[in-house]
Amino acid sequence: MAAVGFGVASVIVAMVAMALSICIAEAITYPADVVALRELKAAIDPASIHSTSCVGSWDFSSDPCDDLSSTVFVCGFQCAMADDQTMRITSITLDGFGYVGTLPASLGNFSSLQLLDMSGNAFHGSIPDSISRLTLLSKLDLSRNSLSGSIPPSIGQLSSLQQLCLSYNLLGGAIPTSINSLLSLERLYLFNNRLTGGIPAMHNLNQLLFFDASNNLLSGSLSAPLPPSLMQLSLRGNQLQGRLPEDLLLLQQLEVMDLSSNSFTDAVDGALFQLPSLQQLNLSNNKLTAISIPEDVDAGSSQLIAIDISYNYIHGSLPLFLVEMKKLSALSLRHNFLSGAIPIQYALKAVASLLVGAQPLMRLYLDGNYLAGDLPAPFLRISPGTIAASFTDNCLLSCPISLPFCQGGSQKSQSECEHFTSLP
Numbered sequence: 001m002a003a004v005g006f007g008v009a010s011v012i013v014a015m016v017a018m019a020l021s022i023c024i025a026e027a028i029t030y031p032a033d034v035v036a037l038r039e040l041k042a043a044i045d046p047a048s049i050h051s052t053s054c055v056g057s058w059d060f061s062s063d064p065c066d067d068l069s070s071t072v073f074v075c076g077f078q079c080a081m082a083d084d085q086t087m088r089i090t091s092i093t094l095d096g097f098g099y100v101g102t103l104p105a106s107l108g109n110f111s112s113l114q115l116l117d118m119s120g121n122a123f124h125g126s127i128p129d130s131i132s133r134l135t136l137l138s139k140l141d142l143s144r145n146s147l148s149g150s151i152p153p154s155i156g157q158l159s160s161l162q163q164l165c166l167s168y169n170l171l172g173g174a175i176p177t178s179i180n181s182l183l184s185l186e187r188l189y190l191f192n193n194r195l196t197g198g199i200p201a202m203h204n205l206n207q208l209l210f211f212d213a214s215n216n217l218l219s220g221s222l223s224a225p226l227p228p229s230l231m232q233l234s235l236r237g238n239q240l241q242g243r244l245p246e247d248l249l250l251l252q253q254l255e256v257m258d259l260s261s262n263s264f265t266d267a268v269d270g271a272l273f274q275l276p277s278l279q280q281l282n283l284s285n286n287k288l289t290a291i292s293i294p295e296d297v298d299a300g301s302s303q304l305i306a307i308d309i310s311y312n313y314i315h316g317s318l319p320l321f322l323v324e325m326k327k328l329s330a331l332s333l334r335h336n337f338l339s340g341a342i343p344i345q346y347a348l349k350a351v352a353s354l355l356v357g358a359q360p361l362m363r364l365y366l367d368g369n370y371l372a373g374d375l376p377a378p379f380l381r382i383s384p385g386t387i388a389a390s391f392t393d394n395c396l397l398s399c400p401i402s403l404p405f406c407q408g409g410s411q412k413s414q415s416e417c418e419h420f421t422s423l424p
Contacts, residue, residue, distance in 0.1 A: 029065040029079065033089040036109040037064055037077070040092075044101035048122070053097040065089070080112075088112035096120025096144070103147070108133035117141040119165065124148065127171075132157040141165040143189065148172065151195075156181035163187040167212070170194060175213070180204045191215050191234070199224050199235070214238070214258070222259075226251065234258040236282065244268060244283075253277055260308070261285040267292040268309065270321070273302055280306045284332070288312040291319055299324035306330040310365065313337060318371070323349040326358040334390065335368035339420070342371055342391075347378035350387050364389040367409065370420045374398055379405075395420075 041049075041058050049056050054076030058064070062072045065079035065087035078091040090112050099121040107116070108130025116134065119141045126149030127142065134140075138160050147169040155164075156178025164182070167189045174197030175190065186207050191214040198220035202208065205227040212234040221242035226233065228250050234257075241263040248257075249271055260282045267290040268283060274297065281304060291314060299321040307322065310332045317340035322331060324345070350361040367390040374397050384404060391399050392409030395417035399406035 028063050028086060030082070030086045030088050030112075032109050032111070034060070034064060036104075036106045037089065039104045039106040043104040044099045048098055048100040050097060053099075054095045055097070055099060082112065091115040093117040094119075094121065098122055100124075103128050103131075103142075105130045107131055110134060111136075113137055114160075115139045118145070119143045121145055126150075127152055127155075127166075129154050131155070134158060136160055138184075139163040139165075142169070144168040146170055150174070151176055151190075153178045155179070158182060159184065161185055162207075165189045166193065167191045168193075172196060174198075175200050175218075177201070183207070186210070188212070199226075199240075201225055202227050205229070221245070222248075222264075228252060230254050231277075232256040235262065236260040238262050240264065244272070244288075248272060249275065251275065256280045258282040259286070263287055265289065270294050270297055270319075273304060273307075273321075273325070274298065276301075277303060279303050279327075282306075282308045284308045284310040284312070286312050288314060290315060293319060293321060297321050300326055302327065304328050305359075306363075308332040310334040310336070315339070317341075318343055318346065318366075320345055323361070329359045329361060330363040331361060332363070332365040333369070334365040337420075338366070338369040338371060339395075340371065341373035342366065342376055342396075344376040344378065347376035350382060350389070351378050360387075361389075362387060364405075366390070367392045367394065369393075370395050370412070370417060372396065372417065375403075379403070 038060060041055055044055060057072055057074045059072040064073050076094055077089050079087040080090045082088045089110055091114060093115065096119065101123055102125040103123055105128045107128060113134050114136050116137060123145040124147065127147060129152045132152065132154035135158060137158050139162060143165045148171065150173030151166065151171060153176040155176065161182050162184050164185060171193040172195060175195055177200045180201055183204060184207055185205050187210045188208060189212050191212045193216050195216040195218055197218065199218060199222060201224040203225040206229055208227045208229055209231045211230060214234045215237040218238040218240060222240055222245050225247055230251050231253055233254060236258045239262065243266045244264055252275065254275055255277050257278060264286040268288055270291055270293040302325040304325050305327050307328065314336035316338065318338055320343055350364060364387060371394040389405035390408065391405050393412060395412050399411060401407060
């Protein structure tokens with residue numbers, strides 16, 4: 001009986017081993033993925049493929065997803081078992097080895113791909129339209145290459161996309177309106193390209209948290225609705241113009257807003273400073289003319305830490321409500337047309353020992369205006385090194401050179417100051 005039992009056990013073990021061997025034998029890379037991987041390597045200049053790089057290890061004499069091999073296909077992609085027991089390539093993450101080449105149309109054949117990251121290389125040419133077939137893709141990162149042409153409108157078909165990173169390329173043309181179809185999108189990075197046209201409507205992107213299209217050639221007004229889910233909005237270094245839209249006040253989750261180096265005009269709505277989550281606001285290098293202060297302003301509830309409205313055309317006196325913000329520690333109003341005396345509240349905000357439950361001003365730049373009168377006395381008692389500031393190029397009666405914030409330049413001439421005050 002013991003011998004019989006042993007024989008039955010041996011048969012069972014043999015059957016299990018055979019089943020495992022069949023599974024292992026069938027667990028090969030999906031043929032279309034192998035072809036696409038071959039074509040990806042073929043699209044890269046061999047001279048830019050170093051033997052120690054990821055692509056340099058791709059030797060197609062072996063199966064790409066064979067994890068038993070440790071000498072070939074050592075990096076650059078990941079595989080996962082599909083229902084048909086084949087291995088599918090689900091992730092391509094190339095090392096930034098400086099690969100020179102183009103993006104082949106066959107990239108669209110990786111039908112199980114969830115992540116495609118080819119950033120930090122030297123790929124050139126256009127983004128193939130076939131990339132729109134990667135409907136499972138959650139992250140597409142082609143940043144820091146030399147890609148040109150336009151963003152294909154068909155990119156709006158990537159219904160699972162959560163991150164789209166195309167920054168630091170040479171892409172031109174308009175931001176496609178189909179972007180508004182990417183309902184799962186959380187991060188949209190298009191900065192440092194040559195994109196033109198306006199900002200398209202994005203009101204459907206209810207998951208979008210970060211939108212950065214800085215340093216492009218975008219123009220027109222900022223009239224298209226933006227998603228209220230935004231936490232960071234950066235459009236600096238473009239050619240946007242017109243008034244700052246009231247719709248910006250709907251961005252109740254916004255923490256960082258950078259609209260600097262554009263051509264926005266007219267007044268800044270003071271209600272913007274009261275966005276409940278806003279911590280950093282940069283409106284410098286525009287053509288803004290005033291700060292409109294709402295009657296019911298509650299500066300104490302502001303979350304702002306840093307404000308920069310320098311290099312504009314702001315007229316009037318220094319707004320008191322700015323230094324009534326308890327968390328504000330950095331303020332730049334340099335190179336505007338502000339006039340009148342510096343309120344003592346600005347000096348008190350800079351003296352940490354006089355503040356209770358508030359942050360002191362650590363940076364205060366008021367240079368390049370038409371501020372007049374004497375410096376408030378508390379400024380004269382500030383210890384060296386406690387504040388980074390500049391009051392030069394104004395109309396102040398006295399700005400002692402012994403004070404660091406009076407160094408590096410002189411005050412305007414009396415004739416220039418008198419001419420300014422005589423203007424209607």
